[in-house]
Amino acid sequence: MREPLVEVENLKKYFPIVKGVFSKTVGYVKAVDDVSFTIRKGETLGLVGESGCGKSTLGRTILRLLDKTAGKVFFQGQDLYSYKKEQLRKLRPKLQIIFQDPYSSLNPRMTVENIIGEALLDHGLVPKNEVRDKVLEAIQACGLASYHSKRYPHEFSGGQRQRIGIARALILNPEFIVADEPVSALDVSIQSQIINMLGDLQQQHGFSYLFISHDLSVVKHISHRVGVMYVGSLVEMATKEELYSHPAHPYTKALLSAVPIPDPAVKRQRILLHGDTPNPSNPPPGCKFHTRCAYVTPRCKEEVPAYREIAKDHFVACHVI
Amino acid sequence: MEAKVEVRVQSNPACKQEQAVSPGRLVWNRLRKNKLAVSGLVILLAIAVVSVAGPWCSPYTMESMDFSSRLTGPSGAHLLGTDHLGRDVFTRLMYAGRISLTIGIVAVLIEVIIGGGLGAVAGFYGGKVDGLIMRVVDIFLCLPFLPLLIVLGAILSDFKVSPQYRIYMVMLILGLVAWPVICRVVRGQILSLREQEFMQATEAVGLKDRRKIFHHLLPNTFPAIIVAATLGIGSAILTESALSFLGLGVMPPTASWGNMIQVVNDLYSIQHYSWLWIPPGVCILLTVMAINLFGDGLRDALDPKLKK
């Protein structure tokens, strides 16, 4: 197995809820609540979970785009949160992110060339006169034509914009990329282009991905290992083969069974969950999933299940297993 | 394995030749289709041209008096008649136009510099700085507008302001009083821009603060600033005219539309010397309206919601 690149230890990110006359904090949205995992070099870790379960927050906290509440994040063995501001800025090119929304993630008043090239300039990574060549190279690598470089984002379709976003990350030669739902805003016929591209780039450059998505089939396609999040916590993590063939957590099972299969010939028994996802500012005690779980036991309502390894590389947080 | 990124670039020759359409161009295209905005622009340009170029074509100057023809009505010699000192009203109207337009523009520039700067600082740094600036804005917004202007106008008199520069001080005052509006607009914009993913992206690629502010934040606040500024010109002109009407703005013999009207202060003159006050009134109305129409159109053209 390859060496670990990013190690996350007991990471927590709480957003304070402020109220009252003197802006007192009355509670927290526990967007990320005690999450630990490792991403190895050249590996893609898929992260699935329902909307609002904290995936993006996790991704951003790992990159220190948001401040953590507790825990540690190691990048190449160094605690990312120990860096000074300027040091961190220098390190940034190694850690990149691709955003979910290809519309709001590009500055509408800058040309594509500037969007992609400005970080090179600002970091002085290449001489000024070579920036343009570099940009054109990256643009082409992402499947756009060089004449696109002078245009503004609004002249592009969603898929093309997402490529610009990828080129922006790619040009800095990163080692680790957080892909925060990079295809969920795109049309079906474009999604696969982007997914393929991400896969190809990984093979070419050896990137490691944290691939965030709520689409289990997409995650399955691209990831080596997959983690499942529920209301701020990881409930299960395993290699994709293991997870999709032997899901252990009841929530993972329900999730997998709920994915509609584009084949009318296949009819399956679906596990229907009842009720809605709990509010992350006021999660249920014990196992957060117990309110919707079919196998709930009295213990589930009181005790937080430990996150443990039930098979090699297969972690689950559930009392029932 | 050397995997090639397999994406067929859509080769559309028509596309290639097309010049890149900048966001500004896009706005202009949209604006052009707004009849009211275009007529506003045309009126405004017409007034500006006549005000700037007109006085050179006039046989009179702003101050040339002719006591033999005082208070004569419109005629061939004096298109809009003469005032109580025998000065040509039309010529004065054009000079006043220069003043009013300059005042509007300069006042707004000041507004934008102060308001935009503080708004940007407040929005970008947030926290205590933001709290402080916003309190100051609150305070300013609580200050009563007209009394304040009157007092400021009076204080002006006390500074050793050379009379030629007095109108610049009037501009400064108007700007000083109105900046909080722009400050709020800019701050609001920056706060929402900060949440945009492209600003997160600038952090992610590790740009320096300076670049974040000047290349990303400020340019994106321009549309809002431009709209606020356009409408601000109109209100600055209105305010100046009100001040001049109260005798505190631009001082005679320098003509401003407001002080030209102010000369007419009794019923008899209102009734019988309408050429003295109706033309400057109409000028203010037309100019401000043209600016407002244009500004309104601009806002619509810049409104992303209308893009669909």
Next chain:
Amino acid sequence: MAENLVEFKNVKTYFFTEEGTVKAVDDVSFTIQKGQTLGVVGESGCGKSVAAMSLLRLIPNPPGQIIDGQIVFEGKNVLDLSEEEMRSIRGNDISVIFQEPMTSLNPVFTIGEQIGEVLILHQNMSPAAATQKAVEILKLVGIPRAEEIVNCYPHELSGGMRQRAMIAMAVACNPKLLIADEPTTALDVTIQAQILDLMRGLKEQLNSAIMLITHDLGVIAEMADYVVVMYCGKVVEAAPVRELFAQPLHPYTTGLLESKPAIHQDTERLYSIPGQVPNPLNLPADCHFSPRCGKACAKCQEQEPPLITVSENHRVACWLYGEGNIS
């Protein structure tokens, strides 16, 4: 053979914008039979919603206009009906569930008021009775504590609940046709499963037809009986669901089916349809898919392919098939 409930005959709905004409729905024909679930798939902007709104005659005018064709509902061409008659159909015979449950509910009225309004309007119920009925319907769509929820404002509910409320509003008058315009796109998979399940159940219970608009082929496979595939305002293929998935004919359909990674099988590499959807403005009279099509030839770039019938229920618009077969 089942009765036709709705029949689209060569419907053309265009938007005349300042930039140019958008042929949002261009010569579209298909039918929905009683009790059937018709799936409509296609990418964003291909005209799915406009087609559905044309049926309800809710195209914003200007800029939109239904310029040609017939839409027959229960034997009557809805395009000929008076506004009054049309109104009695909307919400009563045909109702809609929209994609965005948050923005599609009026934020300043309670759920009860919004459901009750339909009942008062179409069933002449008294306000009190309408509220009573609203509670019943909310229970029917599986909302717990319906008595409380009926007095809640939309923002107080979660996404899934709101979508249920939308459904409740739609089924309040036992409509003959339920148009579901991407009813689950904004929802999570587990909630999506709940909603789809609910719709299936209701359809059985009320015996109504459903026009299900989505871009998720998985949803189509699960729900639909018959599928219409649209691309750039045109129907490119229409077939019973099994046939379509088993034997897709149009290259676009094929591409669509292949490009979706399937959860139960592994592919090394996904198929992807190259290129982009063309700009909907002023489209030329060619096969709109030809720039992206691997099998395109000269003819495709010159002439629009007609929608031809290849087997009893299977129609396709592509020069590869039928008499004009070019291969």
Next chain:
Amino acid sequence: GCGGSQTTKTVQQKGDLSSKLTEVMQAEQPEKNPDLAKSRKDTLIIGVNTPDGVLNPLYADSDYDNRINTVIFDYLLGKDPQGQPVPGVAEKWEVSADGLEYTFHLRKNAAFHDGSPVTAEDVAFSYYILSDSSYDGPADVFSYFIKGCKAYHDGKATTIEGIQIIDPYTIKFVLEKPNASVIYSFTEYFSPILSKAYYGKDYKQGNTEGIKKLHRAPMGSGPYKFVQYKEGIETILTANESYWRGKPKIKNVIYKATNENTRIQMLSSGEIDLDEVTVNARNVAQLKSAGFLTIQMHPTNGYGYIAMNIANPMFSDRKVRQALAYGLNRKQVVDAVYEGYADVSNEPESKVGWAFNPDVNPYEYNLEKAARMLDEAGWIKGADGIREKDGRKFIIHFTASSPNPVNDALIPVAKQNYEQLGIQFVPEQMEFNGVVRKQKSGEAEMFFMAWGLNTDPDSTTIFKTRGTQNYLHYSNAKVDALLEKGLATTNLAERKQVYQELYKELNEDLPYIFMYQRRDMYPINARVKGISISPYRNFTYDLWQAELL
């Protein structure tokens, strides 16, 4: 080159008006009187600029308040049309030979509106208030030089030594030094007779709060009693049936708040019967056209002037000042503004004042003469056409208050005239207070302003070296001596000589460029009879005897 033909003619027609105390233009068509006015049988409505509502003459700061106060309150002495004292509440008075003691004998039938008699106590009371340390009204009692006022003010005495109550109807004022002008103060607003019983209830030395509370409930002994004050709208008075001069003939008097925009229309519609209107050709024409308005006009008791900072080397030379007077077309300015209803003036006295000196230099507009005088004074034109002397350019910074119609006309004319003379004229306009401030700080080089005059011609504060209002450092030994002499002389004929000499000197030395004396105009509805107005006596003095037809 300018100077209108038409305007000049009209001016001349009206020229001689100024020599008379009052000019009356009788209503030509009294029958046109509107029903609105005619139907008002027992009520007179007087238009007045919105008063402040300080209905106590001791405290009122506004002339308009005093137009109300004067009919509610009484004074020791009355005035004749020339402004000379005549018996009032005091039926007779004596002045001691040294001019230090003034003894007044009150009539016994004068009574306050509450029926109590007016006594010497009440007369004295006002002076106690005026001298009180907490008094914050505008009157300056110390300028009368009454003995002991200062001590009372500073708390060193509990009574005022110089005010002696001989008996309930006799009071004596003792002065520290002779003051010829003090007699007029007994006719003026600041020495009203206040009921001590009414106003003095809560009064203690050093605390006048109680009096201030009564500003909206005035009670005097005048011809009219206060009824109601409606802020910004009107003040209602009713006749004092037991007024000592006799019962007023008009039962009700209402003072209606008016302004420049409204008063002419209200006069023409009959809504008000009397008001003061700014005089100019337009207004006169309009008032005349109504037909039923009698117009009374008289020279304003005051004059407009251009002041110069005498300490400034530009103006320290008398010759230069004279040149500036010759070089300014004052008539043009005055005519432009007042359209014939003001005359260029050449001395600080009203044309109808008893001390007026008709024989002074008129400084007729004469550019050549002005230029010559400037040359003589050493101000020679430089290369740029601007005169200079000792390396100093002749540039005048003119401070002008705005809005002000005189400045609006004066500035362009002066600019033109002086530029022809080779003097650069830089006007700077500002709010009125700004001008006052610059004037006081001595910063102002030149400015236009107007003075109001009193009945007494004394102008010590203005022209005497280091006079309190002499901000521009004017100093002339001869003037100083004459001013002192004027105050010390009680004989009217002698005094007249002193002042005429003074005016001659001021006209020659020209501390001010005197500008104009304008007119005051009072249109009065023809149905009102018995009111005659003079520069020294406004309509309020006749109100008790006025009648409605």
Next chain:
Amino acid sequence: MRQYIIRRVLQMIPVLFGVSIILYTLFTMAPGDVVTNMVQSNPKMSIEKQEQLRHLYHLDEPQIVQYGYWALGAIQGDFGDSYKYKQPVGKVMNSYIWNSFYLGLASLVAAVLCAIPIGVLSATRQYSGFDYFFTVVAMVGISIPSFFMTMLLIKWLAIDLPIFPVGGMITTGSSATGFAKFIDVIYHMALPFFVLTFMEVAMFMRYTRTSMLEVIRQDYIRTARAKGLGEKVVIYKHAMKNALIPIITLLGISLPVLFAGAIITETIFSWPGIGPVTLLAVNNRDYPLLMGINMLLAVLTLVGNLLADVAYALADPRIRLK
């Protein structure tokens, strides 16, 4: 909610403090003071007298001390006596402010009543002749200087066609009471009322139109139509209720305007409101009165904003005040 209001009220304190400092500084910075003014009408006032008066009013002290006197009194609810009116400031204001309020309220109510239907119709018929016409009318209303409009009205309706009086509030000496007095006041109010209404109507109209245009683009309007509701119900029930919520803000902002008095309009029409009093107070350097009036307006501005926010929250179920 109550917490929120308390917090907002507490936040007002520093703002008001700041406002009072700035106002006091500015007012006292202006050249001259009340005594200079008195001297002007009484040229013979001696320097000693002037100094005495300044001393009585504390005008001879440094600005900061003067402010201290004022602030100390103000905290105890004593705003001092107006120099000019020689009355407690509160009393002076009380006697003028209501006249301004009546005028302001009448025109505000009229403006809102006219503006809302016109704005709604303009929005529903966007780009129609009706819309263009009223857009232009509104633009005129927003762009016309109040004094110019006042003069035009005086010329047309008070001089050329003498229908209305040129100023004042009641017919002089009229002893009418009750309804007759009311009619008399209305008659005098007509022109200033029209000026203010016209300018306000324009603003509210634009606002309503914009807000309405925004709302009718929303998905829930489409939903309402899809339910089969008639166009009237869609517009006047579903759209209006949403569109009018932002108008609440505008109403909140108008609270101080009601009491501020339209300085120019009131002055020209000699309406006995607070506007001319303010103008005079500035000219007379009547600091206590100026401070009183302007602090009241500052308080009203803040209260108006708060009221607007609270009303907004009540009207819009989505808003939860924090």
